[in-house]
Amino acid sequence: MRLxxxxxxxxxxxxxxxxxxxxxxxxxxxSPWSSPGEPSEGxxxxxxxxxxxxxxxxxxxxxxxxxxxxxxxxxxxxxxxxQATRLLERIAQLNMRLGQVHAxxxxxxxxxxxxxDHTLFQIKQMLDKKDFGLATEAQLRLAKKLIENSxxxxxxxx
Amino acid sequence: MAHPTxxxxxxxxxxxxxxxxxxxxxxxxxxLHRELAAACPAFVPNLLRLGRLLQLVDQPEVDARxxxxxxxxxxxxxxxGSDRGAPALxxxxxxxxxxxxxxxxxxxxYQEGATKxxxxxxxxxxxxxxxxxxxxxxxxxxxxxxxxxxxxxxFPESERILYYxxxxxxxxxxxxxxxxxxx
Numbered sequence: 001m002r003l004x005x006x007x008x009x010x011x012x013x014x015x016x017x018x019x020x021x022x023x024x025x026x027x028x029x030x031s032p033w034s035s036p037g038e039p040s041e042g043x044x045x046x047x048x049x050x051x052x053x054x055x056x057x058x059x060x061x062x063x064x065x066x067x068x069x070x071x072x073x074x075x076x077x078x079x080x081x082x083q084a085t086r087l088l089e090r091i092a093q094l095n096m097r098l099g100q101v102h103a104x105x106x107x108x109x110x111x112x113x114x115x116x117d118h119t120l121f122q123i124k125q126m127l128d129k130k131d132f133g134l135a136t137e138a139q140l141r142l143a144k145k146l147i148e149n150s151x152x153x154x155x156x157x158x
Numbered sequence: 159m160a161h162p163t164x165x166x167x168x169x170x171x172x173x174x175x176x177x178x179x180x181x182x183x184x185x186x187x188x189x190l191h192r193e194l195a196a197a198c199p200a201f202v203p204n205l206l207r208l209g210r211l212l213q214l215v216d217q218p219e220v221d222a223r224x225x226x227x228x229x230x231x232x233x234x235x236x237x238x239g240s241d242r243g244a245p246a247l248x249x250x251x252x253x254x255x256x257x258x259x260x261x262x263x264x265x266x267x268y269q270e271g272a273t274k275x276x277x278x279x280x281x282x283x284x285x286x287x288x289x290x291x292x293x294x295x296x297x298x299x300x301x302x303x304x305x306x307x308x309x310x311x312x313f314p315e316s317e318r319i320l321y322y323x324x325x326x327x328x329x330x331x332x333x334x335x336x337x338x339x340x341x
Contacts, residue, residue, distance in 0.1 A: 102183075102214050107222035108257045142259050149256040153210050156249075157182065 050078050054087055061121055063091050093151050094121040098143050101150040108146065112139035120147040167201050170194045175207070183215050195232065205236035206249050213257065226257055244278065247271035280316055283309045287322040296333055302326035303335065 050073050057066040070087050073079035079087075099106070099116030106113070112135050115123060126132070127140045135143070162170070174190035191208040194201065212229035233253055236246035251267030254260045283305060290302035306323035313319050331338040 103216040103218070104213055104222075104225065105256075108226070108259075109223075110259050138259070141261075142256075145256045149252055150214075152252065153214055154182070157178070157207070157210055157214065 046078060051083070051087070058087075058091055058094060061094075061125075063095070066091060089151070093147065094124075095119050096147055098123070098147060101146055102153075105146055105150055108142075110139070110142055111146070112143050115139065115143045118143070120144065123147070162197050167194065167198055167204070170197075171201070171204050171207070174204070178211070185215055185217065187211055188215055188217075195235075199235055200239040202236050202240045202243070202246060205232050205239065206246060209233040209236060209249060209253065213253070229253060229257070242270065242274070244271045244274040247274065276313075280309075280313050280319065283313075284316075284318045284322050287319070287326055291322065291326040291329055294329055294333075296335060299326060299330045299333055299335055303330055 050069065054066050054069050054073070057063075057069065067088070070079065070084050074081065074084045097117055097119050098112070105111075115135055118126075118134075123140055123143050126134070127137070127144065130137075132140070170190065171194060174187050174194060177184050177190055178187040188208070188211055191204055191211060194204045195208055198204070209229050209232045212225055212232065217225060230250075230253060233246065233250040237243075237250055240246045247267050248271040251264045251271060254267065255264035287302050287306050287309065290298040290305070293299075302323075303326055306319070306326050309316070309319045310323060327336060330336050
């Protein structure tokens with residue numbers, strides 16, 4: 001719980017929301033001790049709400065709607081460019097097929113090759129619906145991790 | 159042969175990184191990082207990079223088992239060489255999770271890495287709050303209050319954070335940013 005709170009909170013600090021201007025600072029100063037779970041209305045909470053809404057759309061597979069909201073957020077200044085880029089990269093990853101991960105990763109010992117033509121989103125859907133017709137739960141989980149991790153390895157390698 | 163100097167190690171690491179800039183899957187990077195790992199098995203930044211690259215660069219002529227054993231060994235070396243530092247622990251965690259499919263072991267590594275990283279975060283935030291408090295402008299004190307609020311949520315039991323936040327609130331009250339709490 002503490003960590004989850006921290007992750008949410010730290011995205012406020014390091015995220016691309018508009019923090020530097022005096023209006024945002026002033027809004028914060030007015031109620032610096034707002035109790036947990038009751039975020040003060042302002043740029044911060046709007047920004048988190050928008051990212052959260054986009055994230056929910058993505059999780060449902062409504063990618064076009066998510067992309068439209070990202071474009072709107074970018075235009076209105078509620079999302080920074082790096083934030084928008086990161087969300088778009090996540091959409092690309094959800095649409096990535098297991099067979100598109102690095103060839104080296106496809107040689108992992110238990111690589112579930114029967115899932116090669118399935119995207120991360122489809123794999124997550126199967127897990128969600130407990131659809132183990134094509135692969136076991138463990139295989140689906142591994143496939144999910146391999147796609148998710150390949151993105152991390154690339155990011156870290158830069 | 160004399161051990162390479164730190165400047166030499168850094169220059170070699172940069173050269174290896176450069177080899178990957180043009181082509182992220184360039185196998186030449188692997189050769190350079192391996193050479194460096196042999197010259198200095200405790201140079202952690204190189205080990206972390208090599209451990210990741212071994213998972214990314216395709217080597218169809220090599221048995222996959224050997225590649226993954228090498229990656230694991232290199233990452234374990236990074237954990238040892240960094241005295242179980244957070245970045246190495248987490249990197250090994252991801253490897254165990256994805257490649258070895260050993261989620262429980264990976265979780266232990268993530269947890270240990272998170273604990274180590276949080277210790278650093280607590281120290282860094284305490285330093286930032288102090289910096290903003292000592293600057294003592296309205297804006298800097300507002301920054302100190304904002305980070306202080308977050309820091310108290312993440313580290314409710316940290317006396318160090320509490321100590322600096324108390325100072326920040328004292329000066330913020332003097333500036334009229336918040337109401338004075340002092341009797």
